[in-house]
Each structure stands twice: as C-alpha cells, then as structure tokens.
Amino acid sequence: MRLVANSLHDEVAQRLRERIFSGDLRPGSFLDEPVLAEQLQISRTPLREALKVLTAEGLVRHEPRRGCFVNEVTEQDLDDIFPVLALLEGRCAFEAALNASDADLQALQVLHDKLERHARARRINDYYAANYAIHEAIITLADNRWLAQVIGDLRKMVRLARLRQLHAPGRLDESLGEHLAVFAALRARDAAGAEAAMRVHLTRQREALRELGRNRLAKVAP
Known part of the structure; x- marks a missing residue:
C-alpha cells in the first residue's frame, strides 16, 4: 500500500512503530533502508526523517557508519x-x-x-x-x-x-x-x-x- 504524501515521514514513523511493537522488527535488528523504502513504496528521504523521529523517541539507535538498529531495552x-x-x-x-x-x-x-x-x-x-x-x-x-x-x-x-x-x-x-x-x-x-x-x-x-x-x-x- 502506497503512503500518501501528507506528513509522510510521520506516517512512516507510525508504520515502523507498529512493526517494532508487534515484534516484526525485533530488538537489535538492523533497519535496512533500501529494503524498508521498497516495502513502504517511498523514497529514502521520508524514511530517514522517520528514523530520526524514532531515534529521538529511543525506539531506534543510530550507529555512525553502520546505520540504524531497533533499540534494545536493558x-x-x-x-x-x-x-x-x-x-x-x-x-x-x-x-x-x-x-x-x-x-x-x-x-x-x-x-x-x-x-x-x-x-x-x-x-x-x-x-x-x-x-x-x-x-x-x-x-x-x-x-x-x-x-x-x-x-x-x-x-x-x-x-x-x-x-x-x-x-x-x-x-x-x-x-x-x-x-x-x-x-x-x-x-x-x-x-x-x-x-x-x-x-x-x-x-x-x-x-x-x-x-x-x-x-x-x-x-x-x-
């Protein structure tokens, strides 16, 4: 399903949240941007903005030169x-x-x-x-x-x-x-x-x- 352009990165962030909370994206798993962009039928720009939102919330962590991962609660x-x-x-x-x-x-x-x-x-x-x-x-x-x-x-x-x-x-x-x-x-x-x-x-x-x-x-x- 293609996401609408309105507040696109917010919609993407919500979709990713749902996948994290459901366990589809497991703690510690790597968030492969090309794969996610293809699955969500969006460009990399709104995806990256969504990942920034989830990083600020603590659900995702960004590692320099490695990319983004689903956070693990210690x-x-x-x-x-x-x-x-x-x-x-x-x-x-x-x-x-x-x-x-x-x-x-x-x-x-x-x-x-x-x-x-x-x-x-x-x-x-x-x-x-x-x-x-x-x-x-x-x-x-x-x-x-x-x-x-x-x-x-x-x-x-x-x-x-x-x-x-x-x-x-x-x-x-x-x-x-x-x-x-x-x-x-x-x-x-x-x-x-x-x-x-x-x-x-x-x-x-x-x-x-x-x-x-x-x-x-x-x-x-x-």
Missing part, C-alpha cells in the same frame, strides 16, 4: 524507567479519581469486563491491548497534558518489554487483580487509594520482568 533502563512511570501514572490515577464522571466509570467498566474475559481465556495479546486501553483512559481522565506527554515517551520505551511480563507464571491473574484494585478506588473516588494501587501495579510489572530475566539466565546457565 535491565538498567527498566530499573530507571519503571519507578518514574509508577510515580507519574500513580498521579494520573489520583487525578482521574477526582475527575471521572459516572459515564467515564461506566466506560472503564466495559474495558475491565473485556480485561477479565481475556484473562479467563488466557488471550495474552488481547489482554495486553485492553490493559493498554485502560492505562490510556486513566491518563486521559487525569487531563494533564504534561503528564500525558512524559508518560507517552516513557511508555514507548517500556512497551518493548511490557508484554513479556504477562508470560511470567501467575502474572496474568496478578495483573488483573491489580487493575481491579485501581478500578475499585476510582469508583470510590478514592484518589489516594487509586494512586497507591497504580504504583503497586507498575512496581509489580517491573518485578515480573526481573523474575523472567532471572529464569531465562538460569535456563542458559551451564
């Missing part, structure tokens, strides 16, 4: 990012509890019903999509564009690893319980409780990723 990156994300998304939950209308809570109920159905059916990809939509809804309800902007940048980085944590043993059910705790606080208009529950949720995501890393190392150890 354990140190996750250790640095998750505490900040927990603080910021916790604040969003606090604000959302104060701002949410009855209609907003009803919309969140629909999303949580989906979340529960996907958890019961063990549909991890669908669960992750509903989980992502819930976080986005809470950020929107907070109605703070500065929070939303910073969280958006950080979430692009951890999204490379976040889906993985749902594969940890027992994590799917734990995640669901954490989400329901946040939602219960939102329904009660308990701002402090919603903030605390969201911080717990993000902290446990990081713990699940760390445990997965340990298990992976244990399997490859001689």
Whole structure:
C-alpha cells in the first residue's frame, strides 16, 4: 500500500512503530533502508526523517557508519524507567479519581469486563491491548497534558518489554487483580487509594520482568 504524501515521514514513523511493537522488527535488528523504502513504496528521504523521529523517541539507535538498529531495552533502563512511570501514572490515577464522571466509570467498566474475559481465556495479546486501553483512559481522565506527554515517551520505551511480563507464571491473574484494585478506588473516588494501587501495579510489572530475566539466565546457565 502506497503512503500518501501528507506528513509522510510521520506516517512512516507510525508504520515502523507498529512493526517494532508487534515484534516484526525485533530488538537489535538492523533497519535496512533500501529494503524498508521498497516495502513502504517511498523514497529514502521520508524514511530517514522517520528514523530520526524514532531515534529521538529511543525506539531506534543510530550507529555512525553502520546505520540504524531497533533499540534494545536493558535491565538498567527498566530499573530507571519503571519507578518514574509508577510515580507519574500513580498521579494520573489520583487525578482521574477526582475527575471521572459516572459515564467515564461506566466506560472503564466495559474495558475491565473485556480485561477479565481475556484473562479467563488466557488471550495474552488481547489482554495486553485492553490493559493498554485502560492505562490510556486513566491518563486521559487525569487531563494533564504534561503528564500525558512524559508518560507517552516513557511508555514507548517500556512497551518493548511490557508484554513479556504477562508470560511470567501467575502474572496474568496478578495483573488483573491489580487493575481491579485501581478500578475499585476510582469508583470510590478514592484518589489516594487509586494512586497507591497504580504504583503497586507498575512496581509489580517491573518485578515480573526481573523474575523472567532471572529464569531465562538460569535456563542458559551451564
């Protein structure tokens, strides 16, 4: 499919983001410009502009004389990012509890019903999509564009690893319980409780990723 000329490099950047997040372009993989330009049916100029955008976001890294590669999120990156994300998304939950209308809570109920159905059916990809939509809804309800902007940048980085944590043993059910705790606080208009529950949720995501890393190392150890 040929991309339209309007804001072409933004469209290209979005297409590449989707391929990175889906795993089609894997962490550490080389981004072959001629191949990508042919696949997207565009010239190299908008492709290079798109790669600059993704580099600024941290999804891509540029190595002099070698080209661009899909970035790899390190354990140190996750250790640095998750505490900040927990603080910021916790604040969003606090604000959302104060701002949410009855209609907003009803919309969140629909999303949580989906979340529960996907958890019961063990549909991890669908669960992750509903989980992502819930976080986005809470950020929107907070109605703070500065929070939303910073969280958006950080979430692009951890999204490379976040889906993985749902594969940890027992994590799917734990995640669901954490989400329901946040939602219960939102329904009660308990701002402090919603903030605390969201911080717990993000902290446990990081713990699940760390445990997965340990298990992976244990399997490859001689």
